Amino acid sequence: MTTATISEVVPPVPAPATAPQPGELTKDTYKGKIHPDWCPGCGDFSVLSALQTALFELGLKPHQVAVISGIGCSSNLPGFINTYGMHTLHGRGIAVGTGLKLANHDLKVICTGGDGDGYGIGGNHFLHIMRRNVDLTYIVMDNQIYGLTTGQVSPTSVKGMKTKTTPHGSVENPINPIPLAMVGGATYIARAFSGKQKHMVEIIKGAIQHKGFSLVDVFSPCVTYNKDNTYQWFNPRVKILEEQGHDPTDFHKAMDKGYMWGDEIPIGLFWKRTDLPTLEDLEPVLHEGGPLAYRKLGIPEDQAKALIAELM
Amino acid sequence: MATVDFAIGIGGEAGQGIATPGDILARIFARRGLHLNAYNAYQSIIRGGHTFLTIRASDQPVTNMGDKLDVLIPLNQDTMNRHLKLLRGGACVIYDGDKLKPGEHAAGVQLCPMPMKQLCGTSKLGGNTVAIAATLQMIGIEFEPLEQVLTRQFKKKGDAVIAENVNMARAGYEYATTNFKAFPVKAPRGAKPLGIVTGNQATALGGAAAGVKFYAAYPMSPSTGVLMWMAAHARQLGIMVRQVEDEIGVMNMVIGAAHAGCRAMCATSGGGFALMSEAIGMSGMIETPIVCVDVQRAGPATGVPTKTEQGDLWQILGAGQGDYPRIIVAPTSQVDLFKIIPELFNLVDKYQCPGLVLADLLISEGTSSVDPAELDLNVKIDRGEIIFPNGTSGNGETPNPFGGYNDNAYLRYKNTESGISPRAVPGTPGHIHIAATDEHDEDGTLISDEFTNPAKRRMMVEKRARKMQTVLSQIAPPKLYGPENAQVTLVGWGSTEGVIRESIAKLAGDEGIVANHLQIKWIVPFHADEIARILGRSKRVIIVENNYSGQFARYLRSETGFKAHGHIRKYDGEPFMPHHIVDAVKEQITGRAEVSVPEHEILV
Numbered sequence: 056m057t058t059a060t061i062s063e064v065v066p067p068v069p070a071p072a073t074a075p076q077p078g079e080l081t082k083d084t085y086k087g088k089i090h091p092d093w094c095p096g097c098g099d100f101s102v103l104s105a106l107q108t109a110l111f112e113l114g115l116k117p118h119q120v121a122v123i124s125g126i127g128c129s130s131n132l133p134g135f136i137n138t139y140g141m142h143t144l145h146g147r148g149i150a151v152g153t154g155l156k157l158a159n160h161d162l163k164v165i166c167t168g169g170d171g172d173g174y175g176i177g178g179n180h181f182l183h184i185m186r187r188n189v190d191l192t193y194i195v196m197d198n199q200i201y202g203l204t205t206g207q208v209s210p211t212s213v214k215g216m217k218t219k220t221t222p223h224g225s226v227e228n229p230i231n232p233i234p235l236a237m238v239g240g241a242t243y244i245a246r247a248f249s250g251k252q253k254h255m256v257e258i259i260k261g262a263i264q265h266k267g268f269s270l271v272d273v274f275s276p277c278v279t280y281n282k283d284n285t286y287q288w289f290n291p292r293v294k295i296l297e298e299q300g301h302d303p304t305d306f307h308k309a310m311d312k313g314y315m316w317g318d319e320i321p322i323g324l325f326w327k328r329t330d331l332p333t334l335e336d337l338e339p340v341l342h343e344g345g346p347l348a349y350r351k352l353g354i355p356e357d358q359a360k361a362l363i364a365e366l367m
Numbered sequence: 368m369a370t371v372d373f374a375i376g377i378g379g380e381a382g383q384g385i386a387t388p389g390d391i392l393a394r395i396f397a398r399r400g401l402h403l404n405a406y407n408a409y410q411s412i413i414r415g416g417h418t419f420l421t422i423r424a425s426d427q428p429v430t431n432m433g434d435k436l437d438v439l440i441p442l443n444q445d446t447m448n449r450h451l452k453l454l455r456g457g458a459c460v461i462y463d464g465d466k467l468k469p470g471e472h473a474a475g476v477q478l479c480p481m482p483m484k485q486l487c488g489t490s491k492l493g494g495n496t497v498a499i500a501a502t503l504q505m506i507g508i509e510f511e512p513l514e515q516v517l518t519r520q521f522k523k524k525g526d527a528v529i530a531e532n533v534n535m536a537r538a539g540y541e542y543a544t545t546n547f548k549a550f551p552v553k554a555p556r557g558a559k560p561l562g563i564v565t566g567n568q569a570t571a572l573g574g575a576a577a578g579v580k581f582y583a584a585y586p587m588s589p590s591t592g593v594l595m596w597m598a599a600h601a602r603q604l605g606i607m608v609r610q611v612e613d614e615i616g617v618m619n620m621v622i623g624a625a626h627a628g629c630r631a632m633c634a635t636s637g638g639g640f641a642l643m644s645e646a647i648g649m650s651g652m653i654e655t656p657i658v659c660v661d662v663q664r665a666g667p668a669t670g671v672p673t674k675t676e677q678g679d680l681w682q683i684l685g686a687g688q689g690d691y692p693r694i695i696v697a698p699t700s701q702v703d704l705f706k707i708i709p710e711l712f713n714l715v716d717k718y719q720c721p722g723l724v725l726a727d728l729l730i731s732e733g734t735s736s737v738d739p740a741e742l743d744l745n746v747k748i749d750r751g752e753i754i755f756p757n758g759t760s761g762n763g764e765t766p767n768p769f770g771g772y773n774d775n776a777y778l779r780y781k782n783t784e785s786g787i788s789p790r791a792v793p794g795t796p797g798h799i800h801i802a803a804t805d806e807h808d809e810d811g812t813l814i815s816d817e818f819t820n821p822a823k824r825r826m827m828v829e830k831r832a833r834k835m836q837t838v839l840s841q842i843a844p845p846k847l848y849g850p851e852n853a854q855v856t857l858v859g860w861g862s863t864e865g866v867i868r869e870s871i872a873k874l875a876g877d878e879g880i881v882a883n884h885l886q887i888k889w890i891v892p893f894h895a896d897e898i899a900r901i902l903g904r905s906k907r908v909i910i911v912e913n914n915y916s917g918q919f920a921r922y923l924r925s926e927t928g929f930k931a932h933g934h935i936r937k938y939d940g941e942p943f944m945p946h947h948i949v950d951a952v953k954e955q956i957t958g959r960a961e962v963s964v965p966e967h968e969i970l971v
């Protein structure tokens with residue numbers, strides 16, 4: 056064969072720093088094979104780290120977790136974490152994630168992506184996953200810019216923002232994901248900030264533990280292409296809802312908080328409800344027999360007879 | 368040869384209840400053991416317009432609607448006006464004599480007006496029942512089967528409705544006995560009772576038999592029948608069935624479910640398929656097997672939603688950017704649709720690529736009688752090289768040689784000689800990997816995440832492509848039907864098999880023209896050598912296809928270099944009838960045309 060094998064082309068991937076015994080979880084367990092290739096200082100490092108910590112603290116085994124993304128800088132995350140992963144198409148992470156979750160509801164499914172990915176090209180899937188209340192967690196690294204394609208306006212770019220495709224400033228209103236998710240029917244709606252990693256860990260843990268669709272919109276600054284919404288810009292503005300005694304079961308207060316922007320921008324858990332069943336709960340097909348993906352194929356004799364009888 | 372071969376046409380406005388009498392007649396014929404084919408010409412409206420159902424039955428297999436009608440049942444004046452003039456001597460028209468006026472008609476056509484007011488009072492759809500009762504009487508079928516089927520049909524509506532319909536039917540039956548001249552030949556009985564199935568039902572049944580556990584779709588004619596069947600049987604069969612927000616979502620969900628380890632499937636029509644195409648490329652890139660059925664309708668864009676065409680060939684050949692392996696098949700009948708789905712699942716599971724089915728309105732919405740023995744739901748299931756967690760797979764236990772969480776030994780995209788790399792599903796310990804639509808390395812790592820490497824890129828392109836080298840040996844090559852040394856070879860693909868076969872018999876019988884027939888079913892991979900060999904020996908090759916530009920003719924030429932001598936094409940939305948092909952062959956043999964475009968005489 057004329058094709059090169061992997062070992063001839065690159066040095067073998069170094070083994071993780073500590074090689075844990077089977078069954079033993081450490082924080083390093085969740086480290087991926089590849090070191091992230093994000094720009095130094097990119098907010099996405101903090102999200103990755105928070106997610107790894109959350110998985111570790113929740114004691115989730117890597118093979119029981121699937122991290123699924125779309126396309127974008129942020130969407131490269133599944134390559135950097137040691138769980139099952141998929142790096143799908145631009146905007147399609149949550150659609151693929153829904154299929155995967157329904158096919159194997161024993162898995163913890165975490166979708167990750169960017170603002171363009173989730174609120175732009177994938178917007179339709181976003182609307183519908185919320186009303187379905189699929190039990191998965193969606194972490195959007197919202198840098199208010201298209202990072203991977205080198206700095207174009209995004210659906211969350213603020214009005215007036217100058218980008219490569221809005222050289223005179225954007226004239227369009229941005230999407231506000233928090234109120235959008237509230238009217239869309241999401242059952243866990245939170246925001247985090249890459250500059251507050253500890254807080255983010257708690258928010259992500261809450262999201263993963265929540266039964267139903269959880270959205271974590273993260274201010275994850277793009278240090279290369281968004282010179283407006285920087286760490287320095289966010290730092291004095293973000294206010295942690297948990298420290299303000301916000302009641303996440305109060306819909307109207309949550310809406311009010313969601314609309315706040317400017318000198319004070321709330322982060323934390325805006326809204327949570329636990330009274331709604333998930334899609335999986337409502338699907339009798341999943342009630343017995345374990346994950347669909349692992350079930351035996353083929354039609355039992357009596358059912359086959361009944362199907363044929365319908366045609367007679 | 369068939370001893371009886373008769374066709375009944377029922378026409379009216381949408382909403383006049385044509386489906387019910389059609390269904391009743393089809394059931395009666397099939398239970399009697401007669402073969403049948405039913406084709407409904409309709410429009411994309413819920414009320415009004417013109418809908419025309421043709422049911423053709425025989426003691427021999429029936430594959431198409433045929434060329435003539437024996438019984439016309441017009442439910443409105445419009446249908447009378449459109450179709451009466453096409454009846455030939457010996458046929459009859461059964462209608463409401465109080466309301467409809469027959470017009471010009473051929474000599475020997477029997478007019479059968481029925482006093483509907485007297486026979487069925489004020490019942491709105493009663494006339495339909497009366498007319499089919501008269502039809503059955505005239506073709507020599509006893510009353511009892513009708514009574515049984517009516518009882519089944521109206522079971523849900525209660526005894527009173529059953530009794531009302533049975534009484535009307537009896538009145539119609541008796542009226543025909545005393546007033547009309549019955550047909551000289553009587554409908555015989557077949558060897559055993561047959562069932563009836565639409566192509567969409569057959570597709571769904573094939574999926575269920577193959578072990579589909581996830582079915583998603585967005586409604587689009589003429590594919591929606593599959594979704595409806597799946598939805599109706601989801602709980603009974605343990606299939607997750609979802610109507611998704613759009614076809615982009617459909618294909619992406621299907622891939623997610625397939626990646627998890629389910630056999631997952633969807634069906635759509637050309638427009639929906641267009642939306643799926645980027646994701647079909649994902650199936651190719653991450654090597655997650657899926658099956659997608661494109662039930663073609665007349666395009667482009669919204670096109671003619673309720674009319675048939677074979678116009679998506681090049682769309683499906685080009686679906687998804689880039690160059691990647693896929694398997695494409697064009698089934699030839701309802702039963703073939705049933706059989707192809709499990710076969711294709713076995714292939715795509717083995718080769719880890721998308722499997723695409725090119726059906727069309729003609730066979731998918733068309734109804735056929737079926738011998739229940741042909742629909743063996745106990746099909747072969749071969750999932751290929753797939754790794755499930757220990758002890759949880761019902762598909763043969765796969766011992767898991769790996770342990771721990773950071774095992775680097777498992778290479779999801781291992782560069783094997785066959786190009787096939789064992790596929791572990793999420794949830795399997797020790798096989799953690801990422802499946803990426805970016806180009807990736809053997810272990811799944813994105814190549815663009817390290818550095819783009821031409822050698823690795825080449826290796827992975829070749830690895831995926833190599834899988835296709837052995838597919839051809841797994842599928843049946845096309846076979847020449849009919850005498851070797853014929854004057855003409857008719858070549859068709861997919862759904863036209865039945866009508867071409869019949870036109871060959873007609874050419875031989877009525878015209879003394881010896882023709883043979885090659886029907887192509889597997890599009891990718893393509894039996895290029897075999898096909899070139901067969902066609903190379905043919906005296907005159909005429910390609911029959913349901914599109915304007917000769918999509919298959921171009922494909923054949925691109926794959927084999929073979930240029931056909933003539934073409935018969937139809938793109939008016941209606942399927943070929945046997946005489947269309949017969950007349951076109953005559954036209955071409957006498958040198959009057961190289962491309963024939965038959966006219967569809969019936970305006971439906």
Ligand SMILES: Cc1ncc(C[n+]2csc(CCOP(=O)(O)OP(=O)(O)O)c2C)c(N)n1
Nearest residue numbers: 126127128129145169170171172201202203
């Ligand atoms: C169908 C399609 N259209 C466009 C692209 C190009 N593209 C890749 S990533 C991206 C935007 C990414 O922005 P975002 O989702 O916000 O992610 P970020 O890079 O900012 O993290 C675009 C437009 C693509 N890959 N696929």
Ligand code: SF4
Nearest residue numbers: 094097128202277278
């Ligand atoms: S371009 Fe922006 S989003 Fe992308 S890695 Fe760099 S800093 Fe992060």
Ligand SMILES: [Mg+2]
Nearest residue numbers: 169170198200
């Ligand atoms: Mg972004």
